């Protein structure tokens with residue numbers, strides 16, 4: 001087969017065929033009610049306020065739909081997935097039920113030992129590294145690439161930085177699939193270099209080094225896993241281009257870029273900054289919209305905020321971090337975390353990152369207003385189930401809500 005006949009990135013024209021299954025697997029009645037009632041649902045003492053933008057983003061919808069189309073297109077073939085299609089356990093479980101096999105991690109990439117040229121491999125919405133992509137090409141299997149267009153935009157930016165001899169300074173999590181794939185784009189060019197910083201505290205280390213206040217050995221040791229293997233702060237903090245994982249806190253990404261640019265100006269002057277520093281906001285619009293919507297929701301009085309999404313979902317974690325600044329927040333993986341009978345909730349602790357259990361999380365008496373949002377990888381049925389359990393916690397039978 002020619003490379004063209006084994007590489008697909010625009011689906012198979014089977015949208016109509018998979019629509020009914022997608023609706024059955026992911027749509028939620030209570031969310032439909034919320035949408036029909038201007039994102040507000042009042043039942044008994046409980047008022048739920050749903051953020052204006054929430055849940056599945058365009059990139060996730062597309063990736064999940066392509067995975068379903070792939071199953072329909074190749075009913076007889078073995079289908080593999082390079083990692084999780086998105087960070088939602090429910091969606092990944094549905095794909096497993098369809099017979100799609102998740103490839104295990106192996107060293108710097110995935111273990112393709114079981115994949116033959118007759119098989120199909122789906123690339124997730126976050127994309128894969130250049131190493132994985134090249135390996136798959138060489139295997140000659142069918143590739144269904146669901147990498148989101150917004151991720152591809154970041155890759156273009158990082159590609160341009162590396163091409164022009166700039167180190168790509170990426171605001172992200174070095175172990176996240178998207179950031180690993182983004183960072184690998186520098187490998188297209190000899191000497192291409194990246195450095196990943198997780199937050200402003202880590203950006204401050206970079207700033208200190210630029211301003212001559214860093215220790216080379218300590219810096220190299222601290223960022224060994226977050227930088228190109230050849231990274232040398234004495235050489236590679238001279239020209240910097242900033243990019244970000246699409247799902248980070250937009251506010252923090254902008255602040256990091258501004259602070260690094262200002263440090264370069266302080267250390268080397270304005271002209272140097274103009275020629276040696278570049279930045280571009282690569283937060284995707286879906287992430288930005290969800291963060292803006294939650295900020296708008298937080299201007300209202302709320303007793304509690306619920307954020308629904310995978311514990312390893314970066315954009316969900318960013319949403320929970322935003323809301324926790326202003327209101328008591330519970331980041332739950334899905335509705336099953338809420339136990340109405342015992343009045344308890346299991347949730348991700350934002351500091352320890354462990355799942356913990358809290359009791360009396362919802363005021364037991366009087367009217368209660370609950371803010372609700374969900375990460376870009378959370379389907380509507382999981383949001384609807386969450387609403388049902390919130391209502392049940394305060395003694396409202398969800399079946400009576402019509």
Ligand code: SF4
Pocket residue numbers: 057058059060125126148149150151246247284285286287315376
């Ligand atoms: S969060 Fe943004 S970049 Fe990621 S899949 Fe969704 S739209 Fe694409």
